Amino acid sequence: MPRLSVWYIRAALVYLLLGFTFGGLLLFHKGVPLHPTLWRLLPAHIEFVFFGWTVQLILGMAFWILPRFAKPPVRGNEPLAWAAFIAINAGILLLAAASFLPGSGWLILAGRAAETMGVIAFALHAWPRVRAS
Amino acid sequence: MPALTRWFLRSALISFILALLLGLVIAARAPLNLEFPASAFSPVFFHLFMVGWVAQLIFGVVFWMFPKYSREQPRGSEALGWATFWLLNLGLALRLVGEPAQVLAPSRLWGWLLAASALLQWLAGMIFVINTWGRVKER
Numbered sequence A: 001m002p003r004l005s006v007w008y009i010r011a012a013l014v015y016l017l018l019g020f021t022f023g024g025l026l027l028f029h030k031g032v033p034l035h036p037t038l039w040r041l042l043p044a045h046i047e048f049v050f051f052g053w054t055v056q057l058i059l060g061m062a063f064w065i066l067p068r069f070a071k072p073p074v075r076g077n078e079p080l081a082w083a084a085f086i087a088i089n090a091g092i093l094l095l096a097a098a099s100f101l102p103g104s105g106w107l108i109l110a111g112r113a114a115e116t117m118g119v120i121a122f123a124l125h126a127w128p129r130v131r132a133s
Numbered sequence B: 001m002p003a004l005t006r007w008f009l010r011s012a013l014i015s016f017i018l019a020l021l022l023g024l025v026i027a028a029r030a031p032l033n034l035e036f037p038a039s040a041f042s043p044v045f046f047h048l049f050m051v052g053w054v055a056q057l058i059f060g061v062v063f064w065m066f067p068k069y070s071r072e073q074p075r076g077s078e079a080l081g082w083a084t085f086w087l088l089n090l091g092l093a094l095r096l097v098g099e100p101a102q103v104l105a106p107s108r109l110w111g112w113l114l115a116a117s118a119l120l121q122w123l124a125g126m127i128f129v130i131n132t133w134g135r136v137k138e139r
């Protein structure tokens, strides 16, 4: 597995850990109340399990197994895929921070913008690799 | 495909079907004028889909196809793999029953069932991460 896939998939596992922990706390609290402010974890839970875990795992797998090119760089434009990794993770962290800070409309916008740019960068990376091997 | 992967994938398919059947009932409520408390069931619908189907499919394929952990233990610990499977499915099953029940008729029993469900699923996630971490490597 290439180095960038290791980064994507390890990040996905870390977010699985965080996302399941937040989800577990919420579910426990729904059954046996722990503390009323726990519900503030919900947006971070959703962000961590969707973008953090599911999306990043898929992107890491895609970078690894999409068809390669005969001549180097065999995985095409790697810097774009690295930029996507950085932008997506910055976005997730901004959105998670926003869910704990009041009046954080701009933070949410910045987080969504970072994720969007990351997704566009990944799509540009992957586009030429989606072909009949 | 290893036995554990077959169990993960079959259980994932069953969750997928259950999620969609539940989704059908939720969708049928308005046109058929059913007395069905959809909001009590929508988190279950969501998590059957994303945990039962998507995450479980990923777990099964990862166990099967990720780089070898070592020559002696190519897939990491089989026992931890099975623990993940049972904890996740038991946890999800408890949620399926306990969450709507706790919303519709709250009681200590349903509450603790939900708490147990939370613990089981959380443990499943932690064990999956521990058992997979060492297989995420270059080459």
Ligand code: HEM
Pocket: A019, A020, A022, A023, A024, A025, A026, A027, A028, A030, A042, A045, A046, A049, A050, A053, A054, B042, B043, B046, B047, B050, B051, B055, B117, B118, B119, B121, B122
């Ligand atoms: C791949 C994994 C997961 C995904 C994609 C996911 C996604 C979501 C989403 C989208 C919501 C909002 C649903 C709504 O507002 O109705 C939500 C809520 C919630 N999640 Fe998860 N989740 C995941 C795993 C988990 C796990 C493992 C647990 C518990 C152990 C959990 C516990 C909860 C709870 C308690 C809520 C709030 C339900 C409510 O509104 O009453 N989630 N999750």
